[in-house]
Amino acid sequence: MDGDLPNIKRWVVFYPIYINSKKTLAEGRRISAIKACESPTCLEIGDCCKYLKLPFAVEVDKAYPRDFMQRGRVRVLLKNIDGTFYNPEITSRKQLMLKVAELVPEHRGRTMKQKPSVTHNAGTSKPSVTHNAGTSKPSVTHNAGTLKSGKGRRRKK
Numbered sequence: 001m002d003g004d005l006p007n008i009k010r011w012v013v014f015y016p017i018y019i020n021s022k023k024t025l026a027e028g029r030r031i032s033a034i035k036a037c038e039s040p041t042c043l044e045i046g047d048c049c050k051y052l053k054l055p056f057a058v059e060v061d062k063a064y065p066r067d068f069m070q071r072g073r074v075r076v077l078l079k080n081i082d083g084t085f086y087n088p089e090i091t092s093r094k095q096l097m098l099k100v101a102e103l104v105p106e107h108r109g110r111t112m113k114q115k116p117s118v119t120h121n122a123g124t125s126k127p128s129v130t131h132n133a134g135t136s137k138p139s140v141t142h143n144a145g146t147l148k149s150g151k152g153r154r155r156k157k
Helices: 042-051 095-105
Strands: 012-014 055-063 067-076 128-131 138-141
Touching: 012 095, 042 055, 042 067, 095 128
Parallel strands: none
Antiparallel strands: 012 067, 055 067, 128 138
């Protein structure tokens, strides 16, 4: 960042739990669950701040006071030294949280999911049910090689 920025201790503190839709208000969420996103990380929040052209600092070693297992926070500077906003659209903490929660689901790390792989049903033991057109009873068939031999099977006498 720039060398003329004010002390980082005076920047807005932003914990990922503030916009986590899986948390309750008592656990620390600060916006509505509908507008929140699922399990944001401080790196995703930092990337959103970069996109919004806001100075930020990611502090990975810090923990959320109510839940010390939630690691990481982001410090964000909303105003210049002269009092003008870095981004005129974001003038408060609440607006910052809402905008970041809107951007995190579109983050490239989330949208570039693994390509779906082809799955085979060769190892399943579930029977498949097919309906024959001429009969009213469905026929049940098992996949070949899926039944266990020996233990656990009863024999009809």
